[in-house]
Amino acid sequence: MPEFTPLFMDQLHDLFRWRRDVRHFRRDPVPEPVLDELLRVACLAPSVGLSEPWRFVRVDDPRRRDAVRQDFTRCNADALSDRTGADALRYARLKLAGLDDAPHHIAVLSHPEPAQGRGLGRGTMPQTTTWSTVMAIHTFWLAATAVGVGVGWVSIIDPERVRAILDVDPTLELVAYLCVGYPAEVASTPELERRGWERRAPERREWIRR
Template sequence: MTTMPEFSPVFMDQLDDLFRWRRDVRHFRREPVPEPVLDELLRIACLAPSVGLSEPWRFVRVDDPQRRQAVRQDFMRCNAEALADRTGPDAQHYARLKLAGLDDAPHHIAVLSHPEPAQGRGLGRGTMPQTTTWSTVMAIHTFWLAATAKGIGVGWVSIIDPDQIMRVLDVEPTLELVAYLCVGYPAEPASTPELERRGWERRAPERREWIQR
């Protein structure tokens, strides 16, 4: 019988620190992360749970400068449209936010998901087919925590048109884009969200309470 390891109080405190320091990073240093470290992050990400053991995620390194530029242009267009939908002080505040690290991050990683993978033989997806996407999000979060533990920052760029990005990447059209990540060493490490530091929003204490039914 395999015995589950016992995690010490020191480890649990460090784990709490890891959760606190896992921030959405938008300011990066430009030196690349060593290839063995990136490979290790991918290996750890694939330890994430998945519905029916389907492992629907696909991690795509975006290294081509033209593809990166096309992603940046799409971000700029979508961001301008989002800004145009806001008015008054809210628009001014939005305009001052740095919402992506596309220019400085040394690594761009697109994370795709297969909505109907053969692996797993459909187990657990009959009534909730979106669980493949959620499984891919679990892999992203696992990647993110592992990166944070190694002092590496991750930023999730969501102000993009997924259909356009899929065309830019020229990948299998049956896949869906779940995340476009900027990865690199953070220029401004912090244990609190940047949006909180910039006065955009605050955490809600009531979210920490159980809803009773």
């Protein structure tokens, strides 16, 4: 077990603080060796029963990317129509995806019943395969931040439609659609906080005791 120095711990805390949901990207691509290394690091994530249920899909086809962009536009319009008054105005001013500028689109899917792991740990909590995939996404995200690469999670999409657009195994669950690239701007606070949408709750940093 390596010994982690106080300097390393300070830098690790900085990494957590500077990991942001990026929506403003430069258009220059991330070098292929860097993307490959991020995938290798993501696969170091823990998974239930060592099942490694995640599947990372590079979406390079312009037609598929455009179809996903259209689905986001449709879903975003529906979400806006559900809001009224000042709340609708605040929502309309938010930039909620970097689909136009991000040089890389990556879909992350999860196998709900992978043969690998032989079902260990999933009998009473089958959702743990999805949670394992989220762990891989977070690991990818932190590794990307460490090398100056931004990641944005696009959740305002219809997962079934996007899965059909990607023409992937229908048994796979779409967990995330990520925009990846070098950020056009960086900040240590969430954009939603900077734009006045929401703020962190200090009480979340306290233990709930029972």
